[in-house]
Amino acid sequence: MQSEHIFKQYDAELEAVRAKVLEMGALVEQQIVDSLDALVHNNQKLAKSVIKKDHLVNNLEVQVDEDCSHIIARRQPTAGDLRMVLMMIKTITDLERIGDEAAKIARFALKAAESSQKLTPRFVEIKAMANTARDMLHMALDAFARSDATKVIEIAHMDEEVDEQYQAAIRQLITFMLEDPRTISISLEVLFIAKAVERIGDHAKNISEYVVYMVKGKDVRHISMEEMEETAKD
Amino acid sequence: MMSTNMTTKKPTSSTPASVLKNLGEVRAMIKRHKLNDYLFSLIGLLALSLALLTLMTLFMDLVIDGYQRFNLDFFSNFPSRRAGSAGLLSAWVGSALVMLVTFIVAVPMGVAAGLYLEEYAPKNWFSDLIEINVTNLAGVPSIVYGLLALGLFVYILGLGQSILTAGLTLGLLILPIVIVSTRESIRAIPTAIREAAYAVGATKWQVVYDHVLKYSYGGILTGVIIGMARALGETAPIITIGALTFIAFLPPSPVSDVAPFINFEWLSSGFTVLPIQMFNWLSRPDHAFHINAAATGAIIILLTLLMNGTAIYLRYKIRKNIKW
Amino acid sequence: MINPTTPIKAESRDLNFFYNGGNHALKSVNMPLYENKITALIGPSGCGKSTFLRCFNRMHDLYPGNKYQGQIVMHPDNTNILEHGVDPIEVRMRISMVFQKPNPFPKSIYENVAYGLRVRGESNKRQLDDKVEEALKGAALWNEVKDRLQDLAFNLSGGQQQRLCIARALATDPEIMLFDEPTSALDPIATANIEELMSELKQKLTILVVTHNMQQAARVSDYTAYMYLGELMEYDDTNTIFTRPSRKETEDYITGKFG
Numbered sequence: 001m002q003s004e005h006i007f008k009q010y011d012a013e014l015e016a017v018r019a020k021v022l023e024m025g026a027l028v029e030q031q032i033v034d035s036l037d038a039l040v041h042n043n044q045k046l047a048k049s050v051i052k053k054d055h056l057v058n059n060l061e062v063q064v065d066e067d068c069s070h071i072i073a074r075r076q077p078t079a080g081d082l083r084m085v086l087m088m089i090k091t092i093t094d095l096e097r098i099g100d101e102a103a104k105i106a107r108f109a110l111k112a113a114e115s116s117q118k119l120t121p122r123f124v125e126i127k128a129m130a131n132t133a134r135d136m137l138h139m140a141l142d143a144f145a146r147s148d149a150t151k152v153i154e155i156a157h158m159d160e161e162v163d164e165q166y167q168a169a170i171r172q173l174i175t176f177m178l179e180d181p182r183t184i185s186i187s188l189e190v191l192f193i194a195k196a197v198e199r200i201g202d203h204a205k206n207i208s209e210y211v212v213y214m215v216k217g218k219d220v221r222h223i224s225m226e227e228m229e230e231t232a233k234d
Numbered sequence: 235m236m237s238t239n240m241t242t243k244k245p246t247s248s249t250p251a252s253v254l255k256n257l258g259e260v261r262a263m264i265k266r267h268k269l270n271d272y273l274f275s276l277i278g279l280l281a282l283s284l285a286l287l288t289l290m291t292l293f294m295d296l297v298i299d300g301y302q303r304f305n306l307d308f309f310s311n312f313p314s315r316r317a318g319s320a321g322l323l324s325a326w327v328g329s330a331l332v333m334l335v336t337f338i339v340a341v342p343m344g345v346a347a348g349l350y351l352e353e354y355a356p357k358n359w360f361s362d363l364i365e366i367n368v369t370n371l372a373g374v375p376s377i378v379y380g381l382l383a384l385g386l387f388v389y390i391l392g393l394g395q396s397i398l399t400a401g402l403t404l405g406l407l408i409l410p411i412v413i414v415s416t417r418e419s420i421r422a423i424p425t426a427i428r429e430a431a432y433a434v435g436a437t438k439w440q441v442v443y444d445h446v447l448k449y450s451y452g453g454i455l456t457g458v459i460i461g462m463a464r465a466l467g468e469t470a471p472i473i474t475i476g477a478l479t480f481i482a483f484l485p486p487s488p489v490s491d492v493a494p495f496i497n498f499e500w501l502s503s504g505f506t507v508l509p510i511q512m513f514n515w516l517s518r519p520d521h522a523f524h525i526n527a528a529a530t531g532a533i534i535i536l537l538t539l540l541m542n543g544t545a546i547y548l549r550y551k552i553r554k555n556i557k558w
Numbered sequence: 559m560i561n562p563t564t565p566i567k568a569e570s571r572d573l574n575f576f577y578n579g580g581n582h583a584l585k586s587v588n589m590p591l592y593e594n595k596i597t598a599l600i601g602p603s604g605c606g607k608s609t610f611l612r613c614f615n616r617m618h619d620l621y622p623g624n625k626y627q628g629q630i631v632m633h634p635d636n637t638n639i640l641e642h643g644v645d646p647i648e649v650r651m652r653i654s655m656v657f658q659k660p661n662p663f664p665k666s667i668y669e670n671v672a673y674g675l676r677v678r679g680e681s682n683k684r685q686l687d688d689k690v691e692e693a694l695k696g697a698a699l700w701n702e703v704k705d706r707l708q709d710l711a712f713n714l715s716g717g718q719q720q721r722l723c724i725a726r727a728l729a730t731d732p733e734i735m736l737f738d739e740p741t742s743a744l745d746p747i748a749t750a751n752i753e754e755l756m757s758e759l760k761q762k763l764t765i766l767v768v769t770h771n772m773q774q775a776a777r778v779s780d781y782t783a784y785m786y787l788g789e790l791m792e793y794d795d796t797n798t799i800f801t802r803p804s805r806k807e808t809e810d811y812i813t814g815k816f817g
Binding site: 449 | 658662674730
């Protein structure tokens with residue numbers, strides 16, 4: 001990645017796919033921000049635009065997949081190049097899922113705005129969690145852009161934070177539902193959204209782990225935090 | 235990490251004993267086979283030294299017999315009735331002039347014929363026939379050439395028993411050698427080089443002139459020199475056409491100090507050559523002449539060696555720049 | 559899929575070829591070469607790919623008894639280069655060739671590159687100097703040899719010799735350049751250099767390359783043709799051939815199940 005290939009066309013092809021992955025990442029990040037905005041501010045228009053833009057994310061996934069298969073077929077990437085291509089193929093799957101979660105949130109927002117129920121206060125509670133998840137995605141993409149393997153630990157910690165916030169939100173929602181059964185349907189909606197945000201965090205964490213694989217060639221999935229820290233520091 | 239693992243856990247081989255026993259047999263077999271190598275190289279060396287030794291003995295014998303005549307007088311004196319003052323002058327001048335004619339006749343004809351056969355002639359039964367004939371000509375006894383020359387050059391064309399006749403005869407004699415060596419060295423040029431030249435748009439003549447001739451002249455030259463070395467020692471055809479054996483004059487000089495500086499009278503002059511001079515001295519009863527003959531023989535061998543050496547050197551030098 | 563509007567530089571129409579002795583080496587090959595593109599020919603040994611390539615500069619004319627049928631038409635002038643009235647030398651002046659093994663002449667680097675121009679009667683020293691420099695630059699060799707143009711070509715490394723041969727073929731400004739397994743005698747780095755060079759050359763000319771190495775075809779070419787037993791089995795853009803070939807024979811060959 002640092003030095004150039006003798007075959008310049010190869011560099012151009014790899015760079016083009018990388019740029020597409022980053023473009024897809026930026027788009028997905030914006031989708032999250034917009035969907036949450038739409039939710040918090042009851043903005044139907046914004047919610048609709050998020051739902052509409054999901055196909056752009058999907059298109060990019062298909063394109064990157066196609067490009068990667070061409071690179072594998074024509075260039076036979078090895079070592080770092082191979083890891084980068086494999087990593088990108090996996091990353092776009094996660095990004096596409098995040099896109100789906102954002103669209104899901106946007107659909108809730110649309111529904112909520114139509115029913116004009118007083119949901120807003122509930123959503124404010126998961127806003128902090130959503131911000132953390134979005135930051136995780138941002139950091140993971142940044143790590144990919146810079147080939148930086150050290151960010152994975154921070155992101156893993158943030159993921160634990162998001163998980164805790166999710167657990168807290170569930171406990172809180174249960175309390176609400178016990179106090180007033182009329183809030184059950186709303187609370188369930190909020191729960192689904194919280195779940196979607198939690199999933200976004202998981203996907204972001206996956207991406208950061210792929211970055212470690214790309215840079216170091218080591219698999220840090222499914223291992224303890226201590227082991228992961230050791231690997232990232234090497 | 236890998237290397238530390240290797241040192242901590244040394245894997246031990248678990249080769250069964252039967253395999254190790256086999257290894258002993260394999261080693262014994264290799265030893266036997268090596269003995270054959272050694273034996274053969276010994277036999278080869280013996281055969282080689284035997285051949286070389288014979289040649290050396292012959293040459294040394296000639297040198298020992300004739301060394302007392304190796305002086306300037308021997309080269310600057312005409313033949314004489316007295317062995318002590320007899321010399322080689324007319325013989326070596328005659329040899330040199332005959333060689334000159336031979337060269338002028340054989341080289342252009344031989345190279346042109348070789349080039350034509352290799353590059354231009356269509357490959358069919360007729361060119362095959364020519365090829366077989368050329369190869370066979372190289373093996374025809376030289377006396378047959380002498381008879382041919384006697385009939386054709388001396389009687390039919392009326393060239394007389396001259397230097398020209400001798401040169402033409404020897405030229406014909408070495409023509410097959412020149413043709414064959416020309417073809418061989420042309421064939422040594424890889425197809426890829428020829429195709430490369432054609433591929434940039436060269437015509438046949440451009441390919442032949444710029445490449446085929448340029449890359450094969452080393453080999454051609456070698457063939458020519460080896461042919462000339464053979465011609466130098468040829469006696470039979472020269473005697474057949476009737477070269478004189480006792481000459482006390484030189485042919486007219488080919489170059490002169492008055493215009494047109496070159497003349498061709500020498501071509502029709504009578505002559506003798508080194509091997510004939512040697513033959514003549516050898517056939518005399520007086521032992522003193524035999525010393526002269528031995529000295530001449532040594533000189534002919536030396537000249538032949540010199541020419542072959544030059545050929546080898548030239549081939550090495552020219553080939554140095556050509557690698558394929 | 560091949561874009562039907564891609565300009566065509568040359569095309570074979572119903573091309574059949576018979577070697578001396580009657581071996582029917584090419585069977586009705588119809589194949590266009592697209593302008594400023596690299597077209598690769600792949601297929602097992604003896605499939606006719608080199609035979610096809612060598613039709614384009616009439617190399618088969620050097621050996622008696624070979625017979626062409628059909629046409630190879632060059633655009634834009636619509637000349638059928640196989641026609642009897644067309645001199646093979648004229649064809650070779652428009653279409654140059656790089657061979658399997660580096661085959662420089664046993665001459666200096668300079669004379670190797672200049673030879674094609676000398677054949678065309680160019681003798682102006684300055685003209686020759688300029689052209690030689692331009693060709694060596696075009697073949698990415700100039701920096702390595704500019705101080706020793708009078709050295710023998712054989713003193714160059716294998717990869718450099720092959721680039722010298724490319725310079726020799728380039729010096730005469732050909733419209734099409736044929737590569738007959740140009741890297742089969744080279745190491746991987748020299749191979750990569752040649753491949754990179756080819757993709758630079760296609761800016762200026764049209765390239766047809768025969769290769770035993772499928773990966774090479776995948777790397778350098780825009781279009782790939784798969785030949786088998788003298789027939790053109792499949793011809794498509796390289797991405798398609800290497801990711802979803804339409805014929806089973808092609809798939810079997812490129813996946814290494816046959817051949």
